[in-house]
Amino acid sequence: MAKEKNKPVSVRFDLKMLEILKEEEKIDTPQQALNFLSKFWENNRPATTDFANDFKKLKTIEPAIKPVIKEEKGAATAHPSGLSGIDLLIWKAEQREKNEE
Secondary structure (H helix, E strand, O other): OOOOOOOOOOOOOOHHHHHHHHHHHOOOOHHHHHHHHHHHHHHHOOOOOOOHHHHHOOOOOOOOOOOOOOOOOHHHOOOOOOOOOHHHHHHHHHHHHHHHO
């Protein structure tokens, strides 16, 4: 295979951005910075097609019979996530007492 020859092109980098890339990404040369930025753009570029238009065409179908929702007494109180140990046991006991009433 013949090696492809590239014509050099001069590119100016903002020195502050080049220093940031050197520190953050361990990039030493402007060529490495260019390679990193081109790979980053390739992986993070915006989509070329708008998928949202496909979803706008869909219609939702309402059920003919609506389900009956029963309210439960204990369903209104949710489990507190910050409680543990004895505090959780006390909370559960209080909930049992409320449900018995």
